[in-house]
Amino acid sequence: MNIKRVLIYSILGFAALIYLLPLVVMVITSLKDLDEIRSGTLLSMPQALNFDSWDKAWGAACTGVSCEGLKGYFWNSVLIVVPAVIISTVIGALNGYVLTKWKFRGSTLFFGMLLIGTMIPFQVVLLPMARMLGFLGLAGTTSGLIMVHIIYGLAFTTLFFRNYYISIPSELVNAARIDGAGFWMIFHRIILPLSIPIIVVSVIWQFTQIWNDFLFGVVYSSGDSQPITVALNNLVNTSTGVKEYNVDMAAAIIAALPTLFVYIVAGKYFVKGLTAGAVKG
Amino acid sequence: MNKSSAPRQSLGELLPKLVVAPTFVVAVIFIYGFMLMNAWLSFSSSRMLPKYDWAGFIQYEKLFANDRWWVAAENLFIFGVLFIVICLLLGLFMAIFLDQKIRAEGAIRTIYLYPMALSFIVTGTAWKWILNPELGIQRLVREMGFESFTFDWLVNTDMAIYTVVIAGVWQSSGFVMALCLAGLRGVDDNIIKAAKVDGASMPLIYRKIIIPGLRPVFFSAFIILTHIAIKSFDLIIALTGGGPGFATDVPATFMYTFSFTRGQIGLGSAASMMMLMAVIAIIVPYLYSELREKNNEH
Numbered sequence: 297m298n299i300k301r302v303l304i305y306s307i308l309g310f311a312a313l314i315y316l317l318p319l320v321v322m323v324i325t326s327l328k329d330l331d332e333i334r335s336g337t338l339l340s341m342p343q344a345l346n347f348d349s350w351d352k353a354w355g356a357a358c359t360g361v362s363c364e365g366l367k368g369y370f371w372n373s374v375l376i377v378v379p380a381v382i383i384s385t386v387i388g389a390l391n392g393y394v395l396t397k398w399k400f401r402g403s404t405l406f407f408g409m410l411l412i413g414t415m416i417p418f419q420v421v422l423l424p425m426a427r428m429l430g431f432l433g434l435a436g437t438t439s440g441l442i443m444v445h446i447i448y449g450l451a452f453t454t455l456f457f458r459n460y461y462i463s464i465p466s467e468l469v470n471a472a473r474i475d476g477a478g479f480w481m482i483f484h485r486i487i488l489p490l491s492i493p494i495i496v497v498s499v500i501w502q503f504t505q506i507w508n509d510f511l512f513g514v515v516y517s518s519g520d521s522q523p524i525t526v527a528l529n530n531l532v533n534t535s536t537g538v539k540e541y542n543v544d545m546a547a548a549i550i551a552a553l554p555t556l557f558v559y560i561v562a563g564k565y566f567v568k569g570l571t572a573g574a575v576k577g
Numbered sequence: 578m579n580k581s582s583a584p585r586q587s588l589g590e591l592l593p594k595l596v597v598a599p600t601f602v603v604a605v606i607f608i609y610g611f612m613l614m615n616a617w618l619s620f621s622s623s624r625m626l627p628k629y630d631w632a633g634f635i636q637y638e639k640l641f642a643n644d645r646w647w648v649a650a651e652n653l654f655i656f657g658v659l660f661i662v663i664c665l666l667l668g669l670f671m672a673i674f675l676d677q678k679i680r681a682e683g684a685i686r687t688i689y690l691y692p693m694a695l696s697f698i699v700t701g702t703a704w705k706w707i708l709n710p711e712l713g714i715q716r717l718v719r720e721m722g723f724e725s726f727t728f729d730w731l732v733n734t735d736m737a738i739y740t741v742v743i744a745g746v747w748q749s750s751g752f753v754m755a756l757c758l759a760g761l762r763g764v765d766d767n768i769i770k771a772a773k774v775d776g777a778s779m780p781l782i783y784r785k786i787i788i789p790g791l792r793p794v795f796f797s798a799f800i801i802l803t804h805i806a807i808k809s810f811d812l813i814i815a816l817t818g819g820g821p822g823f824a825t826d827v828p829a830t831f832m833y834t835f836s837f838t839r840g841q842i843g844l845g846s847a848a849s850m851m852m853l854m855a856v857i858a859i860i861v862p863y864l865y866s867e868l869r870e871k872n873n874e875h
Contacts, residue, residue, distance in 0.1 A: 304674050311671060312688045318703045318747065319691075325706065337717040338707060390596050398593035406601060413608045415860050417808050419832050419849035423618060423842060424611040427627060447607045450600055479592045508696035510811035511829075515837060525698045529815055532702050541706055548702040552695050559694035563687055566694065567755050 326350060326546035333541055349542035353550055357543050359522075359530040366547055368520065369527035373507055376438055376523055380445040381502040387446075388453025388498060389491065393483055395454070396461040397469045407458060413451035421448075422515055429516060436518040444516060445506045452505075453498050460494040461487065496565045504555050504566070524551045612853070618846035625840040636847040646848065649826040652738050656827065657806040659742045660749070664802055665795060667746065668753025673783065675754070676761045686758070689751035697748065701815025704744040705731065734824040737817050741809075741825060744816055749805060753798045760794035761787065796863070803859050807852055828852050 325333065326349050327342040355365040395407050425444060426435070434440030464487065472482050513523040522530075528551045532544050559566050622632040640646050671689060675682055692700065707713050710729040718726040730736035764787055772782050810829035817825040819834070826834075828848055836845025 301677075304677055304679070308671070308674050308679065308685055312685055315688050315692065315747070315751065318700075318707060321707055322703050333712065337720050338713060339717060387600060391600050394593040394597050400590075400594055403597075406597065406604075409604055409609075410600070413604060415804065415856060416608065416612070417829070417849070417852045417856055419808075419829060420615045420846075420853045421607065421611040422832075422849065423627065423836055423846055424614040425607070427614075428607075428611075447603055450603065451608075454600065478589065479596075504694060508698075510696065510698050510814070511833075514814075515833070525696050525811070528696075528702065529698050532705070532815070533818070541709075541712070544702060545706060548699045552699045555694045555696070556691065559691055560687070563690070567690065 350546040353547035373524040384449035391454040392457025623843040636843040649831040667750040671754040672757035697811035
């Protein structure tokens with residue numbers, strides 16, 4: 297190994313260290329008690345493995361007025377994410393199928409219309425949406441949040457499926473049509489079996505987006521219906537007496553675990569989703 | 578069931594349209610309808626409650642006369658430029674280094690990219706702790722023997738916006754790396770070999786052939802980063818809360834504060850329209866060049 301390789305490896309290693317450090321600091325801090333935090337530094341190791349702050353973050357820390365930890369909000373997020381991801385992915389798949397294999401006059405225009413939906417800053421729809429949710433009686437509910445996430449996720453899922461299906465040869469579909477297969481039959485027998493990779497991409501993308509969402513959560517939910525990101529932010533900013541950094545860090549890790557887990561298990565698809573959502577067409 | 582009595586052919590033709598119809602309706606109402614409603618709000622006299630009247634440019638005049646708005650706009654500019662430039666440079670260099678047939682490339686890539694899986698709220702919470710002047714990095718370095726070391730950017734009005742840059746770069750630069758790496762893998766090996774035969778050195782090959790070839794990648798990375806920057810809201814809320822004072826306000830936090838906690842709906846919607854304009858100013862040239870490229874291919 298020559299000097300150049302050593303240099304490259306040390307630069308890469310150093311960078312990796314920098315990227316890892318915040319996570320390491322979070323984990324170390326969450327395992328210390330407050331005395332250790334006050335007397336030590338960011339990188340001093342905990343004396344013993346102490347999971348008290350994890351218990352507290354999960355079940356007893358104060359998030360604003362209530363002091364029941366993140367538990368309930370974690371399940372809120374699960375309840376929001378599961379239906380929103382499934383519904384937006386199913387509709388996205390059907391849209392993509394129509395937009396590539398059953399084109400009609402105006403379908404390209406329709407796709408263009410949706411594309412713009414992936415680019416607008418959501419701030420321009422926040423106020424009218426708040427009014428609409430009030431009108432529908434869904435203000436401050438999990439159902440309202442599910443609806444919002446489905447609606448503003450559709451543009452992305454449609455984009456994923458459309459860009460994927462466009463590479464499936466249309467001859468395949470046309471031959472089936474001549475044999476008398478209909479819309480649903482072709483979707484079910486030909487398209488769906490080929491769709492597994494893009495379904496994974498879409499599910500992972502939507503899952504990460506919705507789990508990590510804060511803007512819609514903070515504007516459209518209240519009290520018991522808040523998702524975990526909002527609860528985490530409340531927990532960190534609730535100032536009752538002593539600042540418990542260890543509990544804050546444990547809470548942050550709890551909020552991050554589901555998406556981290558997905559990233560580690562299915563990182564390849566995660567990257568694909570990022571680049572597919574990014575590099576359009 | 579009465580549909581089955583209609584002639585088969587027309588049902589067959591209608592079905593695909595019926596399938597996309599709900600999405601079409603949703604897009605028309607919830608994207609375009611809402612954008613128009615929001616535009617209208619920005620021309621109304623709305624305060625605590627939305628009022629659909631016509632007040633001309635009052636809200637925009639108020640917005641432009643508001644110091645806090647200009648702080649927010651300036652912050653977005655500082656944050657946006659630094660965030661984008663640093664992410665692009667770091668991402669490119671890490672990708673080039675990673676592309677040197679590195680052992681354990683997969684593991685290193687995973688480490689660079691994992692912050693992208695986190696919520697900005699988590700990132701903000703973590704960095705708020707790390708940058709905390711009492712117990713964070715400042716303490717760490719002082720304990721190492723540098724007694725007079727000061728690093729109080731988080732609570733320093735002039736410097737706080739740069740902490741947002743640090744956390745933002747940490748979160749997003751790995752993503753640019755992934756994009757660039759994919760781009761580098763797409764470069765034709767034969768061109769590089771030919772250049773080597775002609776006696777070109779590797780740095781020269783990178784400068785003259787490979788990096789210019791990554792232009793489309795930079796372009797998409799630039800668009801996405803701009804987008805992240807303009808929309809950035811969660812990171813600032815979690816890291817600085819817009820403070821100290823309103824020193825780290827950006828348009829997104831400004832819009833949120835005025836619309837939802839200060840009861841100035843008209844002003845908030847005017848601010849959001851300005852954000853939309855900023856996005857359009859960047860996206861439209863991008864789409865235009867994309868479409869032109871596509872047409873040239875034919």
